[in-house]
Amino acid sequence: MPEIRGKRARSRMIIMHAAKELFEEKGLNHVTFNDIATRADMCRTTIFNHFSTINELMLAVMEQEVNDVLSYCGDSRQEGEDLIRSMFEMLIDDTCNYPVLTAKLVANSIISEQERPSLAKLEKVIADNLPDMPDREKEQKVIQLTGIYYGLVNHYFINNYEFDRRKMKRKFNEMANSIL
Structure with a gap:
């Protein structure tokens, strides 16, 4: 995670972290x-100074999660298949930390036209790290890889499985082998 400079930036991160915990515990x-x-140990006015609505806060949480993944990808010395696998492993880690929140944020991001660009950035990283091939073939691989991730999350919820990062990463990599 990047260094947080300034009191306002630190307050914003504390608010978003408290919100993530509460969204997971209580539901969005x-x-x-x-x-x-209360959770952030701040006055309510401070929260309003950063976010005017809960929806704006949820959008900021999603954007921060995507930016964290993109920063990781940018800072990583990996590329190609290794970077794609690492990116999904990071997404799985985040999902295991906050499964309900992650699933709802992803669903909201897919449905909301305003929020779609966040997930599109992740798809671009995948496409940019696939070997040179026709655009149509790249698109199919992006769909398949993201589908594995979304499918795993749905499968774990549907079957009431504990979100176990080690098992999910292993399963993701097994299924991704035929695509990468």
């Missing part, structure tokens, strides 16, 4: 700014 629709202020 059951968290208030009062809850977040």
Whole structure:
């Protein structure tokens, strides 16, 4: 995670971290700014100074998660298949830390036209790290790889499995072998 400079930036990160924990514990629709202020040990006004609505806060959390993954990819010395696998392993780690929140943020991002560009950035990283091939073939591989991730998350929820990062990473890599 990048170094956080300045009091305002630190406060924003504390608020977003508190919100992530609460969204996971209570669900997205059951968290208030009062809850977040209490968890972050801040006054409610401070929360409003950063975010005007819970939806704006959720969008910021999603954008931060994507930016963290993109920063990791940019800082990593990996490329190609190794980078793609590492990116999905990081996504799986985040998912295992906050499974309910991650699933809902991803679903909201797919549905919301305003939020789609965040996930499109991740798809671009995948496409840019696939070997040179026709665009149509690249698109199919991007769909298949992201589908494995989304499918795993759905499968774990549907079957009430514990989100075990080691097992999920192994399963992802087994399924991705035929694509990469």
